[in-house]
Amino acid sequence: xxxxxxxxxxxxxxxxxxxxxxxxxxxxxxxxxxxxxxxxxxxxxxxxxxxxxxxxxxxxxxxxxxxxxxxxxxxxxxxxxxxxxxxxxxxxxxxxxxxxxxxxxxxxxxxxxxxxxxxxxxxxxxxxxxxxxxxxxxxxxxxxxxxxxxxxxxxxxxxxxxxxxxxxxxxxxxxxxxxxxxxxxxxxxxxxxxxxxxxxxxxxxxxxxxxxxxxxxxxxxxxxxxxxxxxxxxxxxxxxxxxxxxxxxxxxxxxxxxxxxxxxxxxxxxxxxxxxxxxxxxxxxxxxxxxxxxxxxxxxxxxxxxxxxxx
Amino acid sequence: xxxxxxxxxxxxxxxxxxxxxxxxxxxxxxxxxxxxxxxxxxxxxxxxxxxxxxxxxxxxxxxxxxxxxxxxxxxxxxxxxxxxxxxxxxxxxxxxxxxxxxxxxxxxxxxxxxxxxxxxxxxxxxxxxxxxxxxxxxxxxxxxxxxxxxxxxxxxxxxxxxxxxxxxxxxxxxxxxxxxxxxxxxxxxxxxxxxxxxxxxxxxxxxxxxxxxxxxxxxxxxxxxxxxxxxxxxxxxxxxxxxxxxxxxxxxxxxxxxxxxxxxxxxxxxxxxxxxxxxxxxxxxxxxxxxxxxxxxxxxxxxxxxxxxxxxxxxxxxxxxxxxxxxxxxxxxxxxxxxxxxxxxxxxxxxxxxxxxxxxxxxxxxxxxxxxxxxxx
Numbered sequence: 001x002x003x004x005x006x007x008x009x010x011x012x013x014x015x016x017x018x019x020x021x022x023x024x025x026x027x028x029x030x031x032x033x034x035x036x037x038x039x040x041x042x043x044x045x046x047x048x049x050x051x052x053x054x055x056x057x058x059x060x061x062x063x064x065x066x067x068x069x070x071x072x073x074x075x076x077x078x079x080x081x082x083x084x085x086x087x088x089x090x091x092x093x094x095x096x097x098x099x100x101x102x103x104x105x106x107x108x109x110x111x112x113x114x115x116x117x118x119x120x121x122x123x124x125x126x127x128x129x130x131x132x133x134x135x136x137x138x139x140x141x142x143x144x145x146x147x148x149x150x151x152x153x154x155x156x157x158x159x160x161x162x163x164x165x166x167x168x169x170x171x172x173x174x175x176x177x178x179x180x181x182x183x184x185x186x187x188x189x190x191x192x193x194x195x196x197x198x199x200x201x202x203x204x205x206x207x208x209x210x211x212x213x214x215x216x217x218x219x220x221x222x223x224x225x226x227x228x229x230x231x232x233x234x235x236x237x238x239x240x241x242x243x244x245x246x247x248x249x250x251x252x253x254x255x256x257x258x259x260x261x262x263x264x265x266x267x268x269x270x271x272x273x274x275x276x277x278x279x280x281x282x283x284x285x286x287x288x289x290x291x292x293x294x295x296x297x298x299x300x301x302x303x304x305x306x307x308x309x310x311x
Numbered sequence: 312x313x314x315x316x317x318x319x320x321x322x323x324x325x326x327x328x329x330x331x332x333x334x335x336x337x338x339x340x341x342x343x344x345x346x347x348x349x350x351x352x353x354x355x356x357x358x359x360x361x362x363x364x365x366x367x368x369x370x371x372x373x374x375x376x377x378x379x380x381x382x383x384x385x386x387x388x389x390x391x392x393x394x395x396x397x398x399x400x401x402x403x404x405x406x407x408x409x410x411x412x413x414x415x416x417x418x419x420x421x422x423x424x425x426x427x428x429x430x431x432x433x434x435x436x437x438x439x440x441x442x443x444x445x446x447x448x449x450x451x452x453x454x455x456x457x458x459x460x461x462x463x464x465x466x467x468x469x470x471x472x473x474x475x476x477x478x479x480x481x482x483x484x485x486x487x488x489x490x491x492x493x494x495x496x497x498x499x500x501x502x503x504x505x506x507x508x509x510x511x512x513x514x515x516x517x518x519x520x521x522x523x524x525x526x527x528x529x530x531x532x533x534x535x536x537x538x539x540x541x542x543x544x545x546x547x548x549x550x551x552x553x554x555x556x557x558x559x560x561x562x563x564x565x566x567x568x569x570x571x572x573x574x575x576x577x578x579x580x581x582x583x584x585x586x587x588x589x590x591x592x593x594x595x596x597x598x599x600x601x602x603x604x605x606x607x608x609x610x611x612x613x614x615x616x617x618x619x620x621x622x623x624x625x626x627x628x629x630x631x632x633x634x635x636x637x638x639x640x641x642x643x644x645x646x647x648x649x650x651x652x653x654x655x656x657x658x659x660x661x662x663x664x665x666x667x668x669x670x671x672x673x674x675x676x677x678x679x680x681x682x683x684x685x686x687x688x
Contacts, residue, residue: 050529051687069685070532078530082523086329088336093329100325101531145527 001026001153001184002047006056009042016042018207019056024186024200026152029179031198032188033300039207040188041081044155047186048078060153074102077151081158083138084145087131091122091141094130095148102149116144120174136167143174153184160189172197192297203300210303219294224302228268229253231298235261235288236279245282246275256301263298322533326541330515334545344511345553348503352557355499356492356565363449368392369413371404373421382435385461386417391453404438414440415450427465485570485653492565497648498621500557501583501641506612508550508584512591513604515542521600529685539592539680546588547581554580561652570655579651582668583644589675590640596683615641643667 002024009017017039024030034040045051047058049069058065060072085094095116099109117123120140125133130141139159146154156175160168172194179185187198195201195215202212211218218224225231236242239257246262247255251270256263264275272289279287294302334340368386372379386392395413398404404416416438426433437454441447463475486493519525528538558576561567569576594607617623618636625636636642643664650656650664 045526045687048530050526050685073530073532076530078527080523080526084522084524084527086333086524088333089329093332097325097329098531100328101322101528101533103321103532105324 001028001061002030002186003059004043004047004056005058007043007046007053007058008055009039009046009051010054015207017046017053017204020204020209021056022202022209022212024184026184027179027182028199029175029185029187029197031195031201032186032204033190033195033201034188034204038204040204041157043204044078044157044186044188048076048155049073074149075152077146077149077154079142079146079154079156079159081161083130083135083142085130085138085142087129090127090129091117091133092126094141094145098145098148104148112148116147119147119177120144134167135163136170139163139167139171140174143171147178151183153186154178156185156187158188158190160191160194168194192295192300195296201296203303205304205307208307210307211299215296218296218299221299221303223306224294224299226253226265229265230268231292231294232264232266232272232275233258233261233290233292234264234275234279236284237286238282238284241282242279242284245278245284249274249278254302254305256298258297263292265298265302319534320537320540322528322531322537323541325533326538327544330541330545333515334549340511340514341549344507344549345556348507348553348557349560351503351506352496352499352560353564356496356560363446364390365393366391366414366446366450367395367412368415368417369396369398369404369407370394371398371401371416371418374419374423376424378424378427379419382419382423382457382461383417385457386454389453389457391449408438408440411440414443414446415454490567493567493653494649496561496565496567497652498619498645500554500561500648501619501645502612502616502621503557504550504554504580504584504644505587505615505641506608507553508546508587509591509594509611510605510608511549512542512546512588513595513598513608514601515546516592516595517598517601517604520595526687529687533685535683535685536680539676539683542592543585543588543676547584550584550588551577551581554584567652569652571651571657575658576648576651579644579647579665579668582665582672583640583647586640586668586672586675589672589679593675593679593682596679611639615639618642619645621645640668640671643671 004020004022006019006021007017008015008019020039020043032040032043042051046053047060047065049065049072052066061075063071063075065072086097089097092113095113096109099105099112104112117126120143122137122140122144125137125141130138133141143154143156143159146156160171163171168191175185175187176197187194189195198215200212200214201218203210211221234242234246239260239262243255243257243262246252246264249270251267251274252264253267254265266275275289276287370383372383383394387394392415396407398407401418404418407413408416416436418436418438420434420436423433423435435458437450439447439450439454467473467475516525519528554577558569558580562569590611591608594604594611598604598607614635615621618625618628618632619639619641620636621641625633625642628636647661647664647668650661
């Protein structure tokens with residue numbers, strides 16, 4: 001459904017997107033991850049046909065995004081990073097505006113509006129000005145507006161940035177609902193738990209796409225699981241102190257803090273006992289160790305480290 | 312009920328619908344559209360009055376005779392002067408002028424009446440504060456006029472003639488009372504309409520750019536003509552209401568009679584506003600922020616105050632300023648206003664100005680639609 005072939009964008013000397021290639025299957029939820037300024041939004045803008053690529057080709061349903069902009073406009077919906085709503089307009093008026101913008105008038109317009117209000121559960125707020133909605137509701141309205149013309153691909157640029165956890169979960173429920181109707185979703189996010197819910201993820205770092213694939217495939221990558229190593233979760237008090245103590249230990253390849261525990265990538269030959277002893281030496285008594293599978297975050301941390309270390 | 316929208320106008324009805332709601336609900340924009348022009352027309356109408364009346368005059372009358380007092384009365388009777396103080400020394404007279412307490416100091420020497428009676432030349436000294444050239448010039452002309460009139464009266468008394476050999480019978484056409492508001496207020500309408508309309512139009516697109524809503528419009532199938540027309544029509548309506556409002560003030564607050572046809576008056580306003588809004592929209596295709604939009608509109612505003620003939624007559628300007636004036640819509644509109652309101656001129660006498668405004672508007676509008684790209688950066 002979406003295809004990028006060496007998609008590149010340069011702003012002067014700065015290359016914001018550097019030969020990015022990937023494809024997204026119809027009906028999938030594609031999670032696009034990467035730190036701020038890594039080029040996520042730039043890729044979306046190019047795919048939506050509002051930013052001219054410097055090099056490479058992007059295609060939506062087979063149409064070139066830079067040459068056939070008119071052909072793709074009816075197919076894609078775009079929800080930008082800011083809430084692109086008209087504050088002075090009510091929920092109802094925002095929906096009617098977007099409907100008219102896409103050439104839907106008269107009865108069809110009202111029917112579509114009612115459908116969207118039902119879909120996004122906007123019923124209680126129909127006559128409220130967009131400016132007075134909370135973040136989560138603004139986001140739902142923005143999404144409803146982006147869906148007004150029944151696009152087959154929906155781009156969402158950080159849809160859950162700055163909204164509360166409940167609203168975040170509800171928004172994802174909505175995304176799954178849309179996906180089940182056959183829509184292709186392209187979502188950028190910072191949240192790893194959201195990434196885990198995607199059918200496919202791509203990770204962009206320093207303008208380059210480092211990895212792309214289904215989460216369970218990525219977790220099996222050799223770069224993430226070097227042969228002869230295993231991943232341990234070490235739950236203990238004073239995690240930062242423990243981290244400092246275990247890092248120099250022979251056989252520990254990487255150590256990161258995850259909440260109240262550490263994730264260690266250790267050589268299989270390293271016995272759990274030596275970790276316990278090291279921690280005891282710095283005064284940490286209560287220690288629980290268990291073997292774990294890598295999380296997506298482990299995947300990205302490992303790949304970023306590998307990429308940064310590569311010449 | 313649906314009407315097919317032609318391809319090049321896609322999105323027009325959506326933008327139109329949204330703009331009307333936004334304009335009506337956005338009180339701040341409405342306030343800033345209506346308040347400055349109102350302030351401007353009131354301020355200029357009342358303050359820009361260059362016939363000075365009753366300017367402060369101090370008198371040092373050393374003669375103190377009937378004749379000398381008649382001379383002072385003759386000064387006062389012109390309505391140009393009023394006596395604020397009688398002083399007893401030349402130093403005091405000079406001090407009052409220097410302190411700005413009097414614009415004019417009149418000194419009548421002690422031998423004034425004696426010399427007059429003896430048929431000799433009597434000197435009278437008039438001190439004028441020259442720091443304001445308009446006031447000084449008028450004071451000087453009036454003082455000379457008074458002296459001349461008095462002298463002629465004396466001379467006539469000595470001869471057998473009863474009338475002046477030559478008398479000018481001046482008839483001032485179109486503004487017989489030479490009221491300043493009649494001259495300035497029609498011009499003020501030109502500059503007052505300008506700030507608000509141009510700035511509001513420019514802001515309406517720049518604001519969407521800043522808020523990020525423009526990006527969503529780009530993603531939609533909206534055409535650029537659809538967007539520009541959708542922005543033009545609502546602001547044209549609002550500005551025509553403002554023109555009506557300003558004409559009302561002109562007629563009923565400043566009592567400037569409208570001699571020409573009202574249809575022509577509104578047609579001129581319509582074409583002028585069309586050109587202004589197009590100019591504002593053109594500025595917005597370039598400006599990235601509200602600040603930039605403000606700067607661009609000011610850059611057009613200022614020359615049109617100086618070079619449009621609003622205050623200074625264009626005929627006496629160096630050719631370069633004359634040429635700048637010829638490029639400004641305000642120049643043609645202000646000419647039209649004076650022609651229609653004051654002279655009651657007919658269509659055949661000013662159609663060229665209407666044509667220039669129409670061409671300017673159409674050209675600017677097409678330019679901004681063509682220049683506008685539905686892409687970022």
